[in-house]
Amino acid sequence: MADIVIAAFGSRGDIMPLTDVGCRLQEAGHRVVLTSNIELDGEVRECGLDARGIDAGLDTDLDPSTDDALRIALQLVRPAGMRRLGHNLLDAIGDVPADVLLLTPFAELAGHPLAEARGIPGLGLRLQPLSATRDFPPSLLGAWSGGGMGNRMAGVAAAQTADRVYGATVDAFRTRLGLPRRSARLLRKARTAAEWPILHGVSPSVVPRPADWRSGLDTVGYWWQRTPESWSPPEELTRFLSDGPSPVFVGFGSLVIPDRERERLMAVVRDALAAAGVRGVVQSGGAGLTVTGDGVLTIGPVPHEWLFTRVAAVVHSCGAGTTAAGLRAGVPAVAVPSPGGDQPFWARRLRDLGVSLATLPRPRLASGPLAAAITAAVTDPGYRERAQRIAQCIAREDGAGQVVSAVERLLDGPAAVRR
Known part of the structure; x- marks a missing residue:
């Protein structure tokens, strides 16, 4: 049995599929904590998981009935917003035991330093393909295609831009956790060299795994929101x-x-x-x-x-x-x-x-x-x-089962910390 923290933040579509992963890990005998935005805490608990709510610290005095809705969303992805979110995430799970840390994209900036500070392995969980490939540009950039070379260049450029924009934010988390300063670019390069694993909760029949992805990047099948046993339709x-x-x-x-x-x-x-x-x-x-x-x-x-x-x-x-x-x-x-x-x-x-x-x-x-x-x-x-x-x-796919297998391989590996 291991202590596993799934560090996540986002909308319902970002959080609720992870209840499938969390429940399957629990069914395999592990203890699981799943972070979420505070509005979804109750629903996560109804699925039988320990939930830890994260407040993103957004300015809710803005009027969401106007164009301020876009301004509310932009607060989160700016460096100051990601810094607030990351510190709140660290506050929420600072006292939570963990042998493995699973990180979704919004949690990665703070999560990577936390795993390093604790000396535990980590694993990425993504619902969208973001890594560079000739097959398509990063999914967050839309539906266009620049051809094989253009698509891959767009992916590389997106990663480099993220490292520049959030470099100081990563430094703040590393300083808080007593880690030496290192550039975000070098940290990413080290993760790539170590083939840091990232599992994508997407069906290969919908997005086949790109042939030019490095080892460690895998498309494993969808993860599904768990429906509480007590639920019944209106x-x-x-x-x-x-x-x-x-x-x-x-x-x-x-x-x-x-x-x-x-x-x-x-x-x-x-x-x-x-x-x-x-x-x-x-x-x-x-x-x-x-x-x-x-x-x-x-x-x-x-x-x-x-x-x-x-x-x-x-x-x-x-x-x-x-x-x-x-x-x-x-x-x-x-x-x-x-x-x-x-x-x-x-x-x-x-x-x-x-x-x-x-x-x-x-x-x-x-x-x-x-x-x-x-x-x-x-x-x-x-x-x-x-x-x-x-x-x-x-x-025919078992996406959550693939996550369980990957986590247990990490627990059996040389970087594992046994409790």
Whole structure:
């Protein structure tokens, strides 16, 4: 038995898939602590895990109903924001025993020095491919391609930029932990030389492992949010699902948008569902959508693994988790990504896999094209057939099991610290 800390921070889509990893580690006999943002602590505990909430220290006095929503998000990724987050993370797990430290991207800046200071092995957990490859640029840079050489150069440049931007932040964590100062570039170079392991919770049938990735970078299969045993679907939702044909799901995840954009989206979704002649289940999400009308139901949080097997298609913003859940259910998709981040990357993957007709960028979304895409998704059997073939591949994978195996190899290795 070992003490394992999963150091993580982010939105629901960043945190909840890690409950699968944490529970599987516990089932293998280990003690697990999972950090999260404070809003998700209760849900993590309902899954049977020890949760430690992290406050990012964001200025919540800004008005999220205006363009200040973008300013709120930018607070986190700036060096000062990452420094606050990292110190709060160290505060939260400073007294937690650990034999292995699992790090998600937001936790890496503080997590690497912590593992070094404690003399314990670490392992990276990512839901998006970020490392340099000829196959595509880092997923957070969007859906474009610069060809093999351009893609790899973009990946190298992104890593170098991160080292420059966050170098002083890493120094602050190393000083706090009593470690000598070293440049972020040299630290990254040392991790690469040591083949520091990073596991990607993505199906190889969706993103094959790039052939030019170094040893230690692996794509192991999806990790799934655990649903508490006590959960049951809302009666209103089960009644709606049984009252007619399978509806189309519409949701935009944790996206926070200004009031005027919310009103516009609600009108677009309402009109598109009506024009396509389909029923709809609209998830309120971070956008706060409320769509009413005949054959439309607005819902709050519901496990996608339960809901998506009961819908005809999913219209979503292409976050990594929602993309995975739709593919797992074997249902067609309509991709509506927001600009920036990894959403355009996943939208392109859905199109290339043949399960989505087209990409409809959220800022330009209109009811006519959305209605046409929904109609194609629910009437052309090719989209569902291709989605179901991918779902069969995903069903044969065991992403969380691969993490357990990797952790136990670390525990058996020369760098392991035995308690």
